[in-house]
Amino acid sequence: MRLKVRTLAGILAALLLLGWFGYRELPSFLYHQGYYQALLQWFPGHDYARPAINRLAMDITHETGMGESGYIFIQSSGGASSGGSGNTKLDREERAAIINKLEELLAQYGHTEQMSSVAYNLALMHFWMGNWDRSESLLQEVERLGGEGWISREEQAAYLAILESRHKQEGVPSLEGVVRIGDKPVPNAFVMVQRADDSTYYSPPLTHYPATITDENGRYRFYDIDPGEYDVAVGMPMEKISGYYMTESESKTALIDGKSAAVQNMQFVPQVIAVSPGRNELIQGDELTLQWKPYEGAAYYKLNLSYMYRDRDGKYRGATTIGLTDERYTGDQAAFSIRELNRNYNMNGKSYSQSEGVVLNTAGLLGMLFPGGEFAWSVDAYDEHDRKLSSSAGYFLLEDAVTPIFRTAEEGLSEGDRLVIAARYEEAVEAYKREGDNDHALRVLARLADQGIGQGDGDPAEALAYMERIQEPGGSDAEFIESLRERIQRKKQV
Incomplete structure (x- = not known):
């Protein structure tokens, strides 16, 4: 069968068009099918090249994070926060292996603008590993290459400023000091300053405030800090301070006058x-x-209690801590009646999330040491000048708790109590109502009504009606009733 020239030309044109279209769409196909190496080899300048490189880097790092989650930042004023989220289970050797793979990727495809995001993430991994020189050189290279839209220039500048602060500077420091653990100076620790009147706090905090790194003698220096009162914070790997606590300085804050160097150790x-x-x-x-155990130099002790709570999957979600009493103890032990402590309802709290709905603080509903609960306790040591020397609390709770977590027996839990612990509040209300004029049931009903079991506010009038039915009110009951009456009165006046 013969084909006409015109027909043959049409078929060839169609094939060429189809081939051209296929070639044009091939980068997209390679990218979405995960053939990143082939894409980069055949189409190094295509728009899909940069995301392909980033995907290769992500395949290497998975969900490791940069390493900031292994750090804790402790303020001179007493606060503490972790460095951020991420996988903290990897040891240094595992992280070093990941860094080596990223270095190989960077060497294979070169320091180009398309590689800027890989180089930047690699720089941050080196940063949190303490490889300062390599991190600094990578950040400087990224700055030269550009790559706007793929990295935060403000964040990059902050990291670079921290690294550059290691180098000797001229002039009188605004603030200086030494970081020590026990008798030993701590090199390579982060130190940052934040205005004492700044109520905003970022987590992770490091790139949001002026920061530097301690030298081999544990000394830090800040230059050109505006005069004012500052909190000083130290950041270091969590394992470094396990078993230690930052003792209070004579001054919790540093006062910078702009004339001479302030000192805060x-x-x-x-x-x-x-x-x-x-x-x-x-x-x-x-x-x-x-x-x-008695603590050297302590004149007295104070005690704290933390209620530990879990999410619906059984994982620790957080803790609420209060002073157990106002009393100062001079010995090495103290005894309490759990029944009396459970008449204390100072741990109120309410949160909401789409996954869990409304969650109320169980200890605030059932009592400070309610049956079947998990609690941590800690003791603080003070000297005769009321300076806090140390604490048993440390800086770790949850799964890594140094503070001992104990449990109370479940004996005495009612049906309503179990429903409260399970965060099934509507069912708990009905269960408590079936108990009639039971003082404990009435107390819990009052607090459920006051806080509200939905997203909205509660009803203090309904709470007061329950409290007025209690047959044997205690001291905290009287305070709660008075508080409810005052709020009801204020609401009427609005």
Whole structure:
């Protein structure tokens, strides 16, 4: 069968058009099918090249983070925060292996604008590993290459300023000091300053405030800081300060006058040792006895209690901490009645999330040491001048708790109590109502009504009606009733 020339030409044109279209769409196909190396080899200048490089880098790093999540930042004023989210389970050797793979990727495709985001992430991994020189050179190279839209220039400048602060500077420092753990200076620790009147706090905080790095003698220096009062914070890997606590300085803040160097030393000392109850100990009966080891130089001690709570998957979600009492203890132990402590409802709190809905603080509903709960306790040591020397609390709770977490026996839990613990508040309300004029049930109903079991505010009038039915009110009941009446009165006046 013969084909006409015109028909043959049409077929060839169609094939060429189809081939051209296929070639044009080939980069997209390679990218979406995960053939990143082939894409970069055949189409190095295509728009898909940069995301392909980033995908290769992501395949290497997975969800490791840069390493900031392994750091903790502790303020001279007493606050503390972690460095951020991420996988903290990788050790230094594992992170070093990931860094080496990223270095190979960078060497393979060169320092180009398309590689700027890979080079930037590699620089941050070196930064958090303490490889300062390599991190600094990479950040300077990224600055030269450009790559706007793929990295934060403000963040890059902040990291670079921290690294450049290691180099010797001329003039009188605005602020200086030494960081020590025990008697040893701490090199390569981050130090940052934040105005004492600044109520905003970023987490991770490092790139949002002036920061520097301690030298081999643990000394830090800041230059050209505006006069004012500042909190000083130290950041270092969490494992470095395990078992230590930042003791209070004579001044919690540094006062910079712009004339001479202010001095603020940061000293970590051994924690107070909590003896009993120990971790995972079950407390049965009515008596709770707390015992600790005497701390050198302590004139008295204060005690704290933390209610630990989990999410619906059973993972620790957080803790609420309050002073157990206002009393100052001069010995090494203290005993309490759990029944009396459960008449204290100072741990109120309410949160909401789309995944979990409304969650109320269980200790604020059932009592400070309610049956079946998980609690941590800590002891703080003070000198005769009321300066806090140390604490058993440290800076770790949740799964890494140094503070001992104990449990109370479930004996005495009612149906309503179990429903509250399970955050099934509507069912709990109905269960408590079936108990009639039971003082405990009425107290919980009042607090559920006051806080509200939905996203909105509660009803203090409904809460007061429950409280007025209590047959044997205690001191905290009277305070709560008075508070409800005052709020109801203010609401009427609005």
